[in-house]
Amino acid sequence: MTLQRYPLTIDGDSWEVGTAGEFAIALDVLQGHHDRAVLEQLAPHLADIIATPGGLMTILRALAPSDRLYLIEALGPRLVDCLHGAGALRDILAMTAELEVEQRLLETLGPTGLRRLIQTAGELAEVLEWVYGDCDRLVLDLLGAAWVRRLLSNGSDLSVVLHSLSPAQQEGLLDELGWDDVAALVVGRQDLALLLRALPSRLSRCLLDHVPGPRLAALVGGQRDWEYLCARLETDEIADLVRRVKELHHAE
Numbered sequence: 001m002t003l004q005r006y007p008l009t010i011d012g013d014s015w016e017v018g019t020a021g022e023f024a025i026a027l028d029v030l031q032g033h034h035d036r037a038v039l040e041q042l043a044p045h046l047a048d049i050i051a052t053p054g055g056l057m058t059i060l061r062a063l064a065p066s067d068r069l070y071l072i073e074a075l076g077p078r079l080v081d082c083l084h085g086a087g088a089l090r091d092i093l094a095m096t097a098e099l100e101v102e103q104r105l106l107e108t109l110g111p112t113g114l115r116r117l118i119q120t121a122g123e124l125a126e127v128l129e130w131v132y133g134d135c136d137r138l139v140l141d142l143l144g145a146a147w148v149r150r151l152l153s154n155g156s157d158l159s160v161v162l163h164s165l166s167p168a169q170q171e172g173l174l175d176e177l178g179w180d181d182v183a184a185l186v187v188g189r190q191d192l193a194l195l196l197r198a199l200p201s202r203l204s205r206c207l208l209d210h211v212p213g214p215r216l217a218a219l220v221g222g223q224r225d226w227e228y229l230c231a232r233l234e235t236d237e238i239a240d241l242v243r244r245v246k247e248l249h250h251a252e
Contacts, residue, residue, distance in 0.1 A: 006045045010034045017042060020055030027062045035067045039074060046071065047078035053088030057095060065098055072104050079105070080113035086123035093130040102135045111142045118143065121157035128164035136169055145176040155191025158182065162198040171203060183210040189219050193232040201236055208244040220245060 005018040008026060011034070017023050023042070027035055042049060050056050060068055072079060083089050089109075093102055106114070118124050124143070128136050140148065152158050162170050174182050186192050192211075196204045208216070220226060220241065230238055 004045075004048060006042060006049065008038060008041050010037060017049060020050050020052070020058050023049050023055075024058050024062050027059075035063055036070065039063075039067060039070055043074045046074050047081055050075070050082050052082065053084055053091065056082045056088075057092060060092065060096065065101055068096065068098075068101050069104050072101070072108050076108060077113075079108050080116055083109075083113075083117060086117045086119070086127055089117050090123075090126045090130050093127065097132065099133045099135065102131055102133075103138065106131075106135060106138050106142060109142075111144065111147075114139065114142050115147055118151070121151045121153075121160050124148065124151055125160045125164045128161065136165060137172070140169070140173060140176075145173075148173070149177055149181065152185060154187050155185040155195045158185050159191075159194035159198040162195070167200045167203070170199060174203065174206075179206065179210040183207065183212070186211050186215070186219070189225055189228055192219055193229055196233055196237045196241070201240065204237055205240050205244075208240060211244075213248045216244065217248060 003018045005016040008015045008017050010030060015022075015026055017026060023038075026038060030038065039046070050059055059071065063071060075082065083092070092105065096102060096105070109117070118127060124139075128139060131139060148161070152161075161173070165173065186195065186207075195207055199207060211219075220229065229241065233241070
């Protein structure tokens with residue numbers, strides 16, 4: 001297949017650009033003096049020229065922040081086609097490290113683009129790890145609680161996501177998921193241990209209060225269960241677990 005090439009003219013000099021590499025060379029030759037003019041001329045064809053995550057990374061690196069914003073807006077709905085997966089989104093977020101650029105990137109992807117890219121709890125955690133400011137909240141809002149819930153098979157999945165959030169954002173996510181649904185993810189002692197470790201004390205206690213008594217009793221019913229949990233929890237977490245078990249015994 002013949003590579004499609006697109007004309008570019010600056011100050012009377014003309015090029016044809018067909019790949020991200022050629023695009024980057026043009027920007028380098030112009031030394032930043034005409035970046036916006038280049039972007040404006042190529043705007044209808046940017047997604048075809050950039051094409052890949054590597055291409056997007058190359059061009060973003062060559063641009064000033066304001067021109068990065070323009071590029072993202074110009075790509076629009078086709079931005080997701082240049083990313084291919086959550087790993088590429090993570091790498092772009094790690095490279096830009098600019099709040100406004102990250103916000104524009106996420107808003108341009110929107111719910112449809114983010115849901116297309118983020119297919120597992122681990123991928124969600126990796127994206128959340130590399131956003132700044134309130135962008136973690138933006139990611140969760142765009143995905144929606146129902147989609148996040150679809151990514152979670154058990155408490156271990158949820159713990160991975162929680163480790164990438166501040167305590168305030170953890171609480172917001174857990175409230176949106178619903179504490180009963182969160183407790184339902186605790187299907188084994190590993191889930192319990194990982195969630196208690198991921199949460200601050202107040203939220204850990206709230207989790208324990210929502211796990212149904214019979215299930216919690218089954219999770220800590222044997223000596224090996226206690227040894228497993230005690231080897232993985234902090235002292236205050238063990239104390240909260242003991243308190244909850246005692247409450248269940250008193251209620252019988």
